[in-house]
Amino acid sequence: MNSKSPEKLIKKYAYELGFDISGITTAQPFFRDEKESIDRIKKGLMGDMHWYNIERVQKANHPEKLLPGAKSIISLGISYFKNPNNVNNNDIGKVAQYAWGKDYHLVIKNKLNTFVEKLSTMFEYDFKTRIFVDDGPMNDRAVAERAGIGWFGKNTNILTKNYGSWVFLSQILTTLNLKPDKPLKKNCGTCIKCIDKCPTNAIIAPYKIDARKCIAYLTIEHRGVIPINLRPHIQNWIFGCDICQEVCPVNDKAETTKEDQFISTNNYSVEYMISLLEMNEEEFLIKFKNSAIKRAKRLGLQRNICIALGNIKNPKAILALSKALNSKEILIRQHAAWALGQIKANTSLEILVASQKKEKNLDVLTEIELAIKQNLKN
Numbered sequence: 001m002n003s004k005s006p007e008k009l010i011k012k013y014a015y016e017l018g019f020d021i022s023g024i025t026t027a028q029p030f031f032r033d034e035k036e037s038i039d040r041i042k043k044g045l046m047g048d049m050h051w052y053n054i055e056r057v058q059k060a061n062h063p064e065k066l067l068p069g070a071k072s073i074i075s076l077g078i079s080y081f082k083n084p085n086n087v088n089n090n091d092i093g094k095v096a097q098y099a100w101g102k103d104y105h106l107v108i109k110n111k112l113n114t115f116v117e118k119l120s121t122m123f124e125y126d127f128k129t130r131i132f133v134d135d136g137p138m139n140d141r142a143v144a145e146r147a148g149i150g151w152f153g154k155n156t157n158i159l160t161k162n163y164g165s166w167v168f169l170s171q172i173l174t175t176l177n178l179k180p181d182k183p184l185k186k187n188c189g190t191c192i193k194c195i196d197k198c199p200t201n202a203i204i205a206p207y208k209i210d211a212r213k214c215i216a217y218l219t220i221e222h223r224g225v226i227p228i229n230l231r232p233h234i235q236n237w238i239f240g241c242d243i244c245q246e247v248c249p250v251n252d253k254a255e256t257t258k259e260d261q262f263i264s265t266n267n268y269s270v271e272y273m274i275s276l277l278e279m280n281e282e283e284f285l286i287k288f289k290n291s292a293i294k295r296a297k298r299l300g301l302q303r304n305i306c307i308a309l310g311n312i313k314n315p316k317a318i319l320a321l322s323k324a325l326n327s328k329e330i331l332i333r334q335h336a337a338w339a340l341g342q343i344k345a346n347t348s349l350e351i352l353v354a355s356q357k358k359e360k361n362l363d364v365l366t367e368i369e370l371a372i373k374q375n376l377k378n
Contacts, residue, residue: 017111021077023147023181027063027070033142034061047211060139067130072178075147080262081166093268093308096240099292101262104168108133133170140169148181154206155194155244164251194244199233215241219304238304273305274320303335310339322351334367341371349375
């Protein structure tokens, strides 16, 4: 074993692997976070994320349930910030930065597997590990806070000193007995910019989000119809939302990512969104095979694109939306009708009126009728 402490060696190797921040905490339960999560579920604030249930919360906050004999958790953070120059461009579709490049699950899991292999050579006795990258029941934010990675922002994101909230979190749960780091003594003070700037008022109080109003939830996790009153507030976001991060003062001087796999040159122009609106299931699975965007599913992404095109109001989208109005999918027809109602043009009105005469589904008919009224107002 090297003369350096095991904790220092672990953090040194984390940096060598490309992680920007690392910390260590115990595998003791997270009782406060468990209580708060169960309270959110009971109040219905998690929407229709039925997989996020009380049993999962209990596992997430009791590491020993995830790995018997667990003693320590290595908490890791890696930046994905790209300093975009089109943040205020309302004429293109927007995707949350974390989904710009290669699916972070794939990138980080490769690093963690390499990390675990290295640990086995660093320690000369048997121990167990289990890795987590946001897709298991581990409470990653609670771990990061207690390990000194960062502190909770009022938008519920973990804020870090040098990288703001633009970080992916991951963990190595282990039976190794490591010396824990101390939590940071920092908070957001009196700042409430994230609360004030959320267009759907999803941050209902500091550290409390009503997922049913959150643009990220609506465009990714929600599978059904997006409420009409929220559609204008979704603006041109087609996957996720970064608004509460973009306005956070802690993020003003965030360092950019050093990981090339998180960088993408995709430009979601109206023309590109139209092409996505017309793709079939096979094309979707191929195109987004290695992207976090696949989480939204094809229908979810195309529903979101309809809303974005309606909010952008570019007449170039009318033809594609008219085709979507003839989709076999009720969900797409509903949102295409709404979008056409937002675009001021005689052609969009004519398309809606013609579609009204042949549409059989009552939900779609309701959308068409409302869209016609909206179009006449414009």
